[in-house]
Amino acid sequence: MISQHCISEKKLIGILHEPAEKRDMGVVLISGYSLPMCDVDYFMSKLARYLCGNGMFVLQLDMRGHGDSVGNLEDVDENTLIEDMEEGIKYLSQFTKNVFFVSRGVCASLACVFLEKEIIKGLVGICPYLLSKDVVKQLWVGLPDRQWYEGKELIEGKEYRTLEDFDQNKIAFFNALGVRLRNILAQKINGNFFGQLQKKDIGKQFFLVDKKKILILFSSPTTKSGVETFYVSEMHQTVELEKYISSGFQRNPVWQYEVSKVICDWLIKM
């Protein structure tokens, strides 16, 4: 059964899934950047039910500026994302001392900092942000520094349903963040956060922590399930933009189901 909560003094809204038959483990689910906690195609809600059905406590959480929580996206930067994800961990720690983290895009990469904590037993990154700062800087050459940028200023087009006249490299960039493009065009992205993506290789965090605690997933047309799993030692520290077009998050219910199975099996083995 689910229950809705206002967690922390920051008034973040979350949904707790409490299992009928309980394992001593819990999972914090964080959606792609700018998206509500259900995520695109309700992926995180579906994943939550799958994991809860396998005995895990699950918390879906809206960070500040996302979904139902307070604030606006233009006030969200790296620090607020990390602070709010940590609130989710604190909340779930009431139920279990074995907490796992699952996220997509840039939030998955930022969540690496939590692996230092005793309570965090593992992290799953679904198409996590692994772009090089130099590639990102190149995409936005000439863009002046500002307090915030409206989504439509960063990427333009008129075919809103198919996105076929939008710049493919910029679509890849937003995919890497975990964004659903149509959901960002009318929102404002924090200028400081945007600038940090051009100054730091955020994805390098994966290579500085305990590799045994990390699972990275992308999509692949060559595997039977469509899901390609990576272990950090096999990967380069950055990936190309094109990977987030050819191997990114798939809006396909079969793929999303296969990903849920892979994640659940890995969490249980941990």
Added chain:
Amino acid sequence: MEIPFEVIVDNKKIVGIMHMPEKLEEIKLIMLMVYGFNGERVDNNRISVLCGREAAKCGFCFVRFDYRGLGVSEGEFWETSLITKVQDVLAVIKYIESFLERETDFILLGFSDGARVVSRIVEVSPKIKGICLWSPVLNPIVDNVHGNIPRKFFREPMTGSLVSPHRGLWVGYQYMKEQSEEDNTREIELFQGKILSIFGGGDPVVKETKDALTRISSTAEKDIEIAMIPEADHLYSQYAWVIQVISKTVKWGLTLL
């Protein structure tokens, strides 16, 4: 203030948020968000959240929730249909009245395919004083299966239910049938209350519905206002369009107080 709430419908929990002005006893009217096919209670670019916050500032109550099978509510998308969505809306209306401890009038805000749900509600509920429609779709839609998925029907892996893929979702047979066969314009035409319908000038999806509602507004003695947001797409994917939609909606809503 924003108050989370939960309602049980057919053993499944649906969850929502009520945006309330400070003085509950002064609430005269409630606007209830009835979003479309595969939306959720926050919706594209948080338009529902922004509308709720603006409405509460202007003194009326705005309620948004996730239907069973959508967003963060319980249930699976392939179990959803227009029938279940109508049941959910009626359950939320009943809950709100019990929360306020009195009967009250409602405005339904139908977004896209949500206009179909609205059309069915106004047929059965006398509590609806007005209808606001954003990018309404009331005509049959015959092909809602995404082109690049080769098979039309699958067995959903966990339950074996017959479903069809739409983006990352499994759509149930009942909902596909309802969408492809029903024209819900007549129910809107018969509604006796005030209507505001907002369309995007760059939205090809709503052409049939726009033509139908324009015809109704010009031929009958009905209180229908048709508003256009030039160049806007179906989901109002620019900040200026979001602000215009919300502003028109709230201003119109205040005229019903």
